[in-house]
Structure formats: structure tokens, C-alpha cells
Amino acid sequence: MQKFADFLTYSIFKIPQGSKLASAVNFFIFDTIKIFILLFVIVFIITFIRTFFSPEKTRDILSHRKQNIYIAHILAALLGIVTPFCSCSAVPLFIGFVEAGIPLGVTFSYLIAAPMVNEVALGLLYANFGLKIATIYVLSGEIIAIVAGILIGKLNLERYVEDYVFKIKVANVQYQEEKKTLKKRMSETLEFTVQLIKKVWIFVVVGIGIGAFLHGYIPTGALAKIAGKNNPFAVIFATALGIPLYSNAAGIIPLVSEFRRLGVSMGTSLSFMMSVTALSLPEMILLRRVLKPQLLAIFVGIVGCGIIITGYLFNLILG
Amino acid sequence: MVIKVLGGGCANCKKLMENAKKAAEELGIEASFEEVKDIEKIMSYGVMRTPALVVDEKLIFSGRVAGVEEIKEVLKKEAGK
Numbered sequence: 001m002q003k004f005a006d007f008l009t010y011s012i013f014k015i016p017q018g019s020k021l022a023s024a025v026n027f028f029i030f031d032t033i034k035i036f037i038l039l040f041v042i043v044f045i046i047t048f049i050r051t052f053f054s055p056e057k058t059r060d061i062l063s064h065r066k067q068n069i070y071i072a073h074i075l076a077a078l079l080g081i082v083t084p085f086c087s088c089s090a091v092p093l094f095i096g097f098v099e100a101g102i103p104l105g106v107t108f109s110y111l112i113a114a115p116m117v118n119e120v121a122l123g124l125l126y127a128n129f130g131l132k133i134a135t136i137y138v139l140s141g142e143i144i145a146i147v148a149g150i151l152i153g154k155l156n157l158e159r160y161v162e163d164y165v166f167k168i169k170v171a172n173v174q175y176q177e178e179k180k181t182l183k184k185r186m187s188e189t190l191e192f193t194v195q196l197i198k199k200v201w202i203f204v205v206v207g208i209g210i211g212a213f214l215h216g217y218i219p220t221g222a223l224a225k226i227a228g229k230n231n232p233f234a235v236i237f238a239t240a241l242g243i244p245l246y247s248n249a250a251g252i253i254p255l256v257s258e259f260r261r262l263g264v265s266m267g268t269s270l271s272f273m274m275s276v277t278a279l280s281l282p283e284m285i286l287l288r289r290v291l292k293p294q295l296l297a298i299f300v301g302i303v304g305c306g307i308i309i310t311g312y313l314f315n316l317i318l319g
Numbered sequence: 320m321v322i323k324v325l326g327g328g329c330a331n332c333k334k335l336m337e338n339a340k341k342a343a344e345e346l347g348i349e350a351s352f353e354e355v356k357d358i359e360k361i362m363s364y365g366v367m368r369t370p371a372l373v374v375d376e377k378l379i380f381s382g383r384v385a386g387v388e389e390i391k392e393v394l395k396k397e398a399g400k
């Protein structure tokens with residue numbers, strides 16, 4: 001692959017070896033190919049696993065078993081990874097869960113884990129940072145979801161859910177799981193994966209493109225002073241910055257790998273990426289329809305604190 | 320035939336509506352179309368994921384955008400009843 005990138009850069013585009021432009025173009029081609037192959041593979045695997053889970057099934061698992069509340073939180077956060085989720089479904093999902101008698105805190109554990117640990121983020125994290133960082137991201141995300149959910153549960157905040165939520169009569173239809181053959185699952189998975197990549201590829205390319213530009217023109221370590229581990233406010237700043245950047249999560253992860261080279265510390269980078277995926281402005285606007293402002297603020301506050309603590313922790317451990 | 324798409328008006332819901340209209344048109348089925356955006360009505364179908372397709376008050380599927388061909392199959396089946 002590196003040979004292919006070299007070939008394109010030096011032979012096809014005829015850019016002189018060793019120039020800044022060559023470095024940028026070469027990096028861009030190599031990275032793009034690598035990231036898309038890995039992204040495709042990982043999204044495909046996760047999507048395939050997801051054909052076995054549905055929110056309806058998750059709801060039934062969480063509501064029918066009268067299990068220990070802590071186990072319910074852990075289960076909810078784990079199911080958040082494997083259940084397909086899109087932020088446009090956050091409201092019906094929230095109502096469906098609450099109506100089924102799932103405790104508010106457990107519902108939040110799910111709602112925090114589902115968008116944070118999603119297939120695009122995982123694919124891109126693995127492609128850009130490798131297995132270790134992807135695993136750290138998933139584990140921290142799960143722990144934040146579990147702890148934040150438990151806290152929200154303990155605070156007894158049911159009164160801050162919009163009143164109409166409890167009045168809605170949800171049709172008591174026993175959900176008929178569509179019968180699927182392996183072949184159908186595979187073709188559905190492939191279709192979904194292709195659709196998803198079609199949707200995000202432009203953001204990924206722009207992210208890699210900006211990264212490549214920085215790679216060619218800005219020297220390694222240039223950001224170390226302002227965003228390195230010695231700046232105590234970098235983590236908080238990174239978390240706040242991530243909130244409005246939701247729709248570009250796909251473009252941000254490739255860019256963050258470049259920030260790393262420029263000297264942004266790992267914990268700060270993790271905080272930034274978690275904030276981008278877990279705290280999204282459009283999702284908050286949607287959730288406002290079912291949550292009163294107080295609960296929405298508590299939700300953002302607790303998750304935000306969790307992300308910030310994670311950032312400091314990994315700045316200490318990983319540097 | 321009454322075809323409803325349940326969903327908050329996101330891009331996927333619009334796509335599903337487009338596909339459903341195309342499917343009905345290609346089959347030459349007379350149908351009225353409705354976009355259901357009201358959350359209480361959506362919930363009354365027991366749906367937790369949008370978009371969802373409802374044909375003559377029967378929930379066909381939820382949480383994904385089906386292609387034109389698949390919707391054609393569904394409509395044929397429902398029309399044949």
C-alpha cells in the first residue's frame with residue numbers, strides 16, 4: 001500500500017520526492033486507503049452482529065428480568081454497543097424504555113453508551129490509533145455510561161421527565177421479529193455498510209485531507225505547548241469544543257490522530273472524541289422533548305464530568 | 320391503500336417515503352401517503368425506531384430504509400389480501 005501511495009505521488013502526479021507537497025499527498029493517499037479498508041471491515045462486522053439485536057429485544061431483556069439494578073446498568077451499557085441506534089430515534093426509544101418499566105437511570109446508561117460506542121467511531125479509532133486505544137475508548141465509554149446511569153438513577157429524577165411521557169399509551173404489540181436467513185442478514189449488512197460509508201466518506205476524506213495538510217506543513221510537536229499534558233485546561237476545552245461538532249464525528253477522528261503527532265496528549269484527544277460522539281447538540285435538542293431542562297442539564301453535566309475525568313486520567317497514565 | 324411513514328422528518332424518513340411512493344407508482348396501486356411526525360402517534364404503533372412503514376394500519380417494519388423492490392413485495396402482499 002505504501003508502494004502504491006509512493007507510485008501515485010511520484011510517478012502519476014509527478015511531485016518531486018522530499019518536498020512538503022509530496023509528503024502531504026503521499027500521506028493523504030496512504031491514509032485514505034488504509035482507513036477506508038479498515039472502516040469497511042469493522043462497520044461490516046458490527047452491523048452483522050447488530051442484525052441479531054433490536055431495540056425491542058433490548059427493551060424486553062431490560063424490562064422482563066427483575067435483576068439486580070447494577071447488573072441492569074451494565075447490561076444496558078453493553079447492549080448500547082450492539083443495538084442499532086440513530087440519534088433521530090432517541091425520543092421514541094426513550095419513551096419505549098420508560099413505558100416498559102425500565103428505570104430512568106438504566107435507560108440513561110443505554111442512551112449514553114449507544115451513540116458513544118458506535119460503529120463509525122470504532123472503525124475509525126481502530127484504523128487510526130490501533131487496538132489498544134480503541135479498547136481504552138470502549139471501556140471508558142462503557143464505564144461512563146454505567147456510572148452516569150447509576151448516578152441519575154440514585155437522584156430520583158423522574159419528576160424532570162416531561163409529564164406527557166408517562167401518559168402515552170404504547171401499543172402493546174408483541175413485536176414480531178422478522179425472520180432472517182443468514183443470506184438475508186449478510187445482504188442487509190452489506191447494504192447498510194455501503195449506505196453508511198456513502199454517508200460519511202466525504203467527512204472522512206476532508207478530515208484526512210486537513211490532517212495530511214498539517215502533516216506536510218506543520219512540524220511535529222507544534223501543539224504540545226498549548227494542548228500537551230502540561231496545560232491543565234486542555235481537557236476541559238477539548239470536551240466543550242466537541243459538543244457542537246457532532247455531525248462531523250467521521251471527519252474528526254482522522255484529524256485527531258494528526259493532532260496527536262502535533263503534541264496533543266492522548267487523554268485530551270480521548271475526551272475530545274468522546275465529547276464529539278456522546279454529547280451532541282442535535283441529540284440534546286431532540287431529548288429536550290422528553291426531558292425537562294433540569295434533567296437535560298444534569299445529564300450533560302454528569303456525562304461531561306465523566307469525559308473530563310477520563311481525559312485527565314489518561315493524560316496521567318498515557319501522556 | 321393508506322401508506323404511512325412514521326418518523327420525525329429525518330433524512331431516512333424522507334428516503335423511505337420516496338421509495339414507498341415509487342413502489343406504489345410502479346405497481347400502479349392507488350394509495351394515499353401520510354408522514355406521521357407526532358411522537359404520541361408514532362408510539363401508538365409500538366415503534367421504537369424510526370423510520371417505520373405502516374400499510375393500512377399494519378406495521379410492516381421499523382428502523383430501516385427499505386429499497387423500492389422490497390416495498391413492492393410488501394405492497395403486493397398487502398394488496399392481495
